[in-house]
Amino acid sequence: MKWHYALGALGVVFLATGHTWGLFFAPPEFMMGDVGRILYAHVPTAWNAMLVYLFAFVAAIGTLWTSKSSWESWLVGFVEVGVVLNILLCFQGAMWAKPTWGVFWDWDPRLTTTAILIALFAGVLIQRSLFHAPDKRRIITGVTAVIAFVNVPIVYFATTWWNSLHQGLSSPDTVSNPMHWPLRVSAFGVLFLAVAFSAERAKQERARLDRDGRAPTLPKAQEQLQLGAE
Amino acid sequence: MTPWMLVTVAYSQEAENADGAQAAPQAALAEPAVPENALPGTASSETVADPGAIPQGGFIGNDAYGAIPLGSGWGYVWAVYIVTWLTMLGYAGYLALRNRSTP
Numbered sequence: 001m002k003w004h005y006a007l008g009a010l011g012v013v014f015l016a017t018g019h020t021w022g023l024f025f026a027p028p029e030f031m032m033g034d035v036g037r038i039l040y041a042h043v044p045t046a047w048n049a050m051l052v053y054l055f056a057f058v059a060a061i062g063t064l065w066t067s068k069s070s071w072e073s074w075l076v077g078f079v080e081v082g083v084v085l086n087i088l089l090c091f092q093g094a095m096w097a098k099p100t101w102g103v104f105w106d107w108d109p110r111l112t113t114t115a116i117l118i119a120l121f122a123g124v125l126i127q128r129s130l131f132h133a134p135d136k137r138r139i140i141t142g143v144t145a146v147i148a149f150v151n152v153p154i155v156y157f158a159t160t161w162w163n164s165l166h167q168g169l170s171s172p173d174t175v176s177n178p179m180h181w182p183l184r185v186s187a188f189g190v191l192f193l194a195v196a197f198s199a200e201r202a203k204q205e206r207a208r209l210d211r212d213g214r215a216p217t218l219p220k221a222q223e224q225l226q227l228g229a230e
Numbered sequence: 231m232t233p234w235m236l237v238t239v240a241y242s243q244e245a246e247n248a249d250g251a252q253a254a255p256q257a258a259l260a261e262p263a264v265p266e267n268a269l270p271g272t273a274s275s276e277t278v279a280d281p282g283a284i285p286q287g288g289f290i291g292n293d294a295y296g297a298i299p300l301g302s303g304w305g306y307v308w309a310v311y312i313v314t315w316l317t318m319l320g321y322a323g324y325l326a327l328r329n330r331s332t333p
Binding site for chain 1: 303304306307309310311313314317318321322325328329
C-alpha cells in the first residue's frame with residue numbers, strides 16, 4: 001500500500017471522529033447555539049487551505065531552484081488541493097454567515113481577500129495549461145505561485161489589520177476546552193486528507209511530465225517546410 | 231467579555247434551562263424587534279449587514295441586529311457537513327478517474 005493511501009484512510013477516521021464529536025458531543029456555542037457547530041468543519045478547512053498554500057509556496061521555490069519535475073508535480077498537487085479547500089471554506093463560511101450575520105456574503109476584508117486567493121491560485125493552474133514548452137511552463141507556474149502566495153499572510157492577518165466582521169484567529173487560547181479538541185481532531189483529519197490528495201495528484205502530474213519528457217522531439221514547422229521544398 | 235469571546239465560550243447545555251432557551255427564538259418570531267441600525271425601508275425580519283455599525287469581533291447576535299427568525303440553524307449545519315464530505319468524496323473520485331484514464 002502506498003503511504004498516501006494509508007494517510008488518506010487515517011484522515012477519514014480523524015475527520016469522521018472530529019465531526020461526530022463536534023456535531024453530537026461538544027456543547028453548543030454560547031451565543032450561536034447549534035449553528036456554532038459549523039466551527040468544526042469551517043475552521044479546519046480554512047487552516048489547512050492556508051497550510052497547503054504554504055506547502056505550494058515551498059514547492060514553487062523548490063521548482064524554481066532545482067528545475068526538477070518532482071518539485072513541479074508537488075506544486076501542481078498542492079495548488080489544486082488548495083483551490084478545492086479554498087472554494088469549500090467559502091461555501092462553509094457563507095452557510096455560517098447567513099444565520100449569524102444575516103447575509104451569505106459581505107465584502108469584509110477577510111472574505112474579500114479569501115475570494116481573491118481562489119482567483120490567484122486558480123489562475124496559476126489556468127495559465128499553466130496555456131504553456132506547452134516544459135521549461136517556460138515550469139518557470140511561469142513557479143513564479144505565479146510565489147506571487148499568489150503573497151496574499152496568504154494578508155488573508156491570515158486580515159482580521160487583525162482591519163476592522164473585520166469576521167471573527168479573529170481561532171486558537172486554544174480563544175476556544176473553550178470542550179470545543180478545541182474536536183476542532184483539533186477535525187483539523188488533523190483535513191490535513192491528512194489534503195496531503196494524501198496532493199500526493200496522489202502529484203504522482204499523476206509526475207507521470208505526465210515524465211511521459212512528456214520521453215516523447216520524441218518533433219521537427220519544427222520551418223524545418224519540415226524546408227524538407228518538403230527539397 | 232470581548233466580542234471575540236462571544237463566539238468561542240462554550241457553556242454547559244445541562245446548565246441552561248431548555249424551556250428558556252427555546253422561548254427566546256419563538257418570541258422573536260412572534261414580534262421581531264427592529265434593529266436600530268437597520269436601513270430605512272427594510273423589513274424587521276431582515277437583517278442588514280452593515281459592518282460599519284458592528285463592533286469588531288465577528289458574531290453580532292440577535293441583540294445587536296434584531297431578531298433573526300431562523301430556528302435552531304441545524305439546516306445550515308447539515309448543509310456544511312454534507313457538502314464537506316461530498317467535496318472530499320468527489321475529489322477522491324476525480325483523482326481515481328484521472329488515474330484510470332492516465333495510460
